[in-house]
Amino acid sequence: MSDRPDLGRGPTLRDVALRSGVAVSTASRALTRPGRVGAQTEARVRAVAEELGYVPSASARALTSGRTRTVALVVPDTANPLFFGMVRGVQSRLRDAGFVHVLADTEESVEREEQVMAELRGSVDGVVLAAPRADEASVTAWAEEFPVVTVNRDVPGPRVLIDTAGGVVHALQHLASLGHRRVAYAGGPRRSWSDRQRREALIAAAGGLDVELVVTGPYVPRREGGPAAADATLLHGCSAVIAFNDLLAFGILDRFAERGTTVPDEVSVVGCDDIFGTDLVRPGLTTVAVPVERAGAAAADLLLRRLAAGARGGARVVELPTHLVVRGSTGSVPR
Amino acid sequence: MSDRPDLGRGPTLRDVALRSGVAVSTASRALTRPGRVGAQTEARVRAVAEELGYVPSASARALTSGRTRTVALVVPDTANPLFFGMVRGVQSRLRDAGFVHVLADTEESVEREEQVMAELRGSVDGVVLAAPRADEASVTAWAEEFPVVTVNRDVPGPRVLIDTAGGVVHALQHLASLGHRRVAYAGGPRRSWSDRQRREALIAAAGGLDVELVVTGPYVPRREGGPAAADATLLHGCSAVIAFNDLLAFGILDRFAERGTTVPDEVSVVGCDDIFGTDLVRPGLTTVAVPVERAGAAAADLLLRRLAAGARGGARVVELPTHLVVRGSTGSVPR
DNA sequence: TTGTACGCGTTATCAA
DNA sequence: TTGATAACGCGTACAA
Numbered sequence: 094m095s096d097r098p099d100l101g102r103g104p105t106l107r108d109v110a111l112r113s114g115v116a117v118s119t120a121s122r123a124l125t126r127p128g129r130v131g132a133q134t135e136a137r138v139r140a141v142a143e144e145l146g147y148v149p150s151a152s153a154r155a156l157t158s159g160r161t162r163t164v165a166l167v168v169p170d171t172a173n174p175l176f177f178g179m180v181r182g183v184q185s186r187l188r189d190a191g192f193v194h195v196l197a198d199t200e201e202s203v204e205r206e207e208q209v210m211a212e213l214r215g216s217v218d219g220v221v222l223a224a225p226r227a228d229e230a231s232v233t234a235w236a237e238e239f240p241v242v243t244v245n246r247d248v249p250g251p252r253v254l255i256d257t258a259g260g261v262v263h264a265l266q267h268l269a270s271l272g273h274r275r276v277a278y279a280g281g282p283r284r285s286w287s288d289r290q291r292r293e294a295l296i297a298a299a300g301g302l303d304v305e306l307v308v309t310g311p312y313v314p315r316r317e318g319g320p321a322a323a324d325a326t327l328l329h330g331c332s333a334v335i336a337f338n339d340l341l342a343f344g345i346l347d348r349f350a351e352r353g354t355t356v357p358d359e360v361s362v363v364g365c366d367d368i369f370g371t372d373l374v375r376p377g378l379t380t381v382a383v384p385v386e387r388a389g390a391a392a393a394d395l396l397l398r399r400l401a402a403g404a405r406g407g408a409r410v411v412e413l414p415t416h417l418v419v420r421g422s423t424g425s426v427p428r
Numbered sequence: 429m430s431d432r433p434d435l436g437r438g439p440t441l442r443d444v445a446l447r448s449g450v451a452v453s454t455a456s457r458a459l460t461r462p463g464r465v466g467a468q469t470e471a472r473v474r475a476v477a478e479e480l481g482y483v484p485s486a487s488a489r490a491l492t493s494g495r496t497r498t499v500a501l502v503v504p505d506t507a508n509p510l511f512f513g514m515v516r517g518v519q520s521r522l523r524d525a526g527f528v529h530v531l532a533d534t535e536e537s538v539e540r541e542e543q544v545m546a547e548l549r550g551s552v553d554g555v556v557l558a559a560p561r562a563d564e565a566s567v568t569a570w571a572e573e574f575p576v577v578t579v580n581r582d583v584p585g586p587r588v589l590i591d592t593a594g595g596v597v598h599a600l601q602h603l604a605s606l607g608h609r610r611v612a613y614a615g616g617p618r619r620s621w622s623d624r625q626r627r628e629a630l631i632a633a634a635g636g637l638d639v640e641l642v643v644t645g646p647y648v649p650r651r652e653g654g655p656a657a658a659d660a661t662l663l664h665g666c667s668a669v670i671a672f673n674d675l676l677a678f679g680i681l682d683r684f685a686e687r688g689t690t691v692p693d694e695v696s697v698v699g700c701d702d703i704f705g706t707d708l709v710r711p712g713l714t715t716v717a718v719p720v721e722r723a724g725a726a727a728a729d730l731l732l733r734r735l736a737a738g739a740r741g742g743a744r745v746v747e748l749p750t751h752l753v754v755r756g757s758t759g760s761v762p763r
Numbered sequence: 764t765t766g767t768a769c770g771c772g773t774t775a776t777c778a779a
Numbered sequence: 780t781t782g783a784t785a786a787c788g789c790g791t792a793c794a795a
Contacts, residue, residue, distance in 0.1 A: 103549060103550075103573065103574075105771090105772055105773090106772065106773065107772075107773095115781080115782085116781070116782045116783070117772090117773080117774095117782090117783095118773095118774080118775085118776095118781075118782065118783075118784090119780085119781055119782070121773065121774060121775095122774095122780095122781090125773095125774085129780085130780065130781080131780055131781080134780080134781085146573070148546060148547070148549045148550035149550050149772085149773075150491070150550050150551075150771090150772050150773070151487075151496075151550050151551035152486075152487045152488075152490035152491045152496060152551070152771085152772080152773090153487075153491055153771075153772035153773040153774085153787090154772080154773060154774080155487035155773095155787090156485070156487045156488055156491055156771090156772080156773070156774095156786095156787045156788065156789090157772085157773050157774045157775080157786075157787050158773085158774070158787085159787075161486075161487060163530070171512070171515060171516055171519065172512065172516060174509065174512070174704060177506065177507070177509075177512060180506060180531070181506055181507060181533075184506070184531070184533060193530050193532075193551065194530060194531065195498070195528050195529065195530045195531075196515070196519070196529065196530070196531050197528075198516075198519060198523075211483060212483070214438060214483045215438075215483035215484050215485050215486050216485075216486035216487070216528065238438070238481070239438075343708060369509060369704065369705065370704065370705045370708050373678060373705045373708045373709045374708045374709070374710075375709075375710045440787095440788055440789085441788065441789065441790095442788075442789095450765075450766085451765065451766045451767075452766090452788090452789080452790095453765075453766065453767080453768095453789095453790080453791075454764085454765055454766070456789065456790060456791085457764095457765090457790090457791095460789095460790085464764085465764070465765080466764060466765080469764080469765085484788085484789075485787090485788055485789070487787090487788080487789095488771090488787075488788035488789045488790090489788085489789060489790080490771095490789095491770090491771045491772065491773090491787090491788080491789075491790095492770080492771055492788085492789050492790045492791080493771090493789090493790075494771075
């Protein structure tokens with residue numbers, strides 16, 4: 094039935110103008126600037142647009158305005174439930190502001206990250222860059238070239254930082270108060286800023302708490318990394334382990350169950366992030382709750398502000414606190 | 429330091445051409461059609477482009493080519509882990525084909541869905557529409573206007589269908605073989621095609637298996653919906669319940685644990701989807717495994733093929749099988 | 764092989 | 780209030 098070759102995506106403003114008997118400029122105004130045009134002209138144009146099923150071309154708009162009203166969210170691993178909360182946070186804010194968002198996965202690879210950032214520069218107004226793995230120099234360079242807000246990476250420019258360092262210290266205090274004197278930290282990716290923060294904070298805090306901290310790893314921050322971390326914990330004679338993240342902690346719990354090592358009676362386990370599933374396991378996982386959705390929303394806000402203000406948005410920093418969620422996986426030291 | 433007002437996004441092709449001492453068209457060819465230009469000219473242009481950090485404008489490209497190289501994935505609820513896998517499946521295929529993808533959440537609302545689809549028409553080449561909630565008429569209309577591939581909705585046009593109906597029947601057979609004679613189906617959203625498929629398949633199969641099927645619900649397909657479903661199961665004297673999805677099943681397990689009703693000794697529970705977490709709960713959740721990532725990939729393939737072939741892509745249908753994963757939440761009928 | 768000129772759909776500027 | 784016209788950045792006929 095349709096005589097157009099399908100890919101010519103619908104009627105254009107010109108069609109609407111023609112059919113309304115007005116000029117394209119008038120049609121444009123009627124649709125985008127209510128009030129700047131004769132009342133009945135506007136009504137007619139709107140009616141025709143509706144009738145024709147007119148949808149403005151985002152590309153053409155972007156071309157004239159210089160802005161695409163699109164921002165990208167770049168994460169290291171879309172399979173990690175941690176980032177889904179972030180996606181939601183970013184999305185909700187963006188949607189309210191009339192923006193679209195694209196999602197990019199860098200697969201924990203620095204090369205992919207650089208490639209993705211380069212491509213994005215030509216197609217979006219800005220980027221929320223979560224837990225970047227690239228050099229500080231690269232990240233800084235990107236941020237100078239176009240609007241970038243980082244999450245969980247302390248580089249110059251607007252950024253959202255989550256104080257998981259403080260959170261894991263609370264976890265360590267919690268363990269110390271339960272009598273643990275030898276605690277393992279099962280580390281995550283070496284390129285992860287978060288990992289370094291957590292590790293260093295734990296090392297610094299251990300002395301004052303009269304706790305010996307044993308750093309193990311790095312482990313892949315997924316469930317598959319857990320078994321090795323569990324075994325290393327026992328090998329080093331630790332009575333508790335703090336895992337880089339919850340996925341790793343799940344794997345640790347798997348391995349302990351498999352070995353017949355009971356949690357928390359024989360060993361305590363603490364995770365980090367409080368992702369989906371922490372209250373599904375038995376015992377429930379004690380973990381450092383990270384407000385990812387808020388972080389995503391905050392990052393989106395920062396980016397939107399930056400876009401509205403041009404380069405003069407300043408380099409605002411939002412710091413979000415964490416809190417320890419105590420469930421069943423931690424208990425008194427075995428004796 | 430930078431003297432440009434920040435939002436003029438980088439150098440244009442014109443800048444590259446000027447600095448290379450060639451015409452824009454030549455620069456264009458040098459960068460997009462390797463070989464169609466003098467070898468050293470090409471080298472020079474490429475070098476200059478590199479030096480300037482030139483990135484082509486996606487908007488301008490889209491305007492001339494008519495294609496944005498962007499497709500959208502529209503899902504009812506981004507918080508549902510079920511869709512995580514689908515996102516990954518879609519994304520991996522799209523990335524390989526050089527496409528970008530945007531994610532849209534319709535929040536289980538028909539209105540949002542219609543709004544989103546209308547907006548998308550002007551900004552993407554096509555859409556993967558997962559589990560649409562709108563009328564068949566609306567979905568059909570969209571599919572006629574621009575390339576749409578649906579997942580889990582049996583409407584005309586290219587589509588991916590997952591045979592969860594077959595899966596839940598297997599689950600029912602499994603329960604029947606364990607001696608269950610009265611089984612509840614805790615239903616999902618009334619507008620969900622999947623729900624209807626599952627419900628009707630179960631009703632049809634129950635007779636032949638000598639099982640009485642009690643349909644309860646609808647419940648919100650999230651963990652919060654579970655408690656009511658659990659109570660209804662017991663109220664109706666059923667010894668087993670098949671939940672519309674795993675999230676609902678998790679909530680059902682919560683409630684049974686709270687009531688002190690042991691699973692599977694007193695009551696068996698079956699979920700659907702096999703999302704993240706089904707092997708985290710204890711006992712592990714017996715569930716119908718849905719190949720979401722494959723579904724996403726298949727949908728992306730269908731869409732890419734459609735885009736490559738114009739309207740003549742035909743309405744290919746991909747049907748994906750499911751399988752029953754038996755874990756600890758199902759057992760013999762109590763006596 | 765390379766350059767010129769036009770068009771894609773929209774918004775902004777300037778006249779009328 | 781409305782209309783004509785010039786951009787925006789790129790691809791691509793067509794001409795040289």
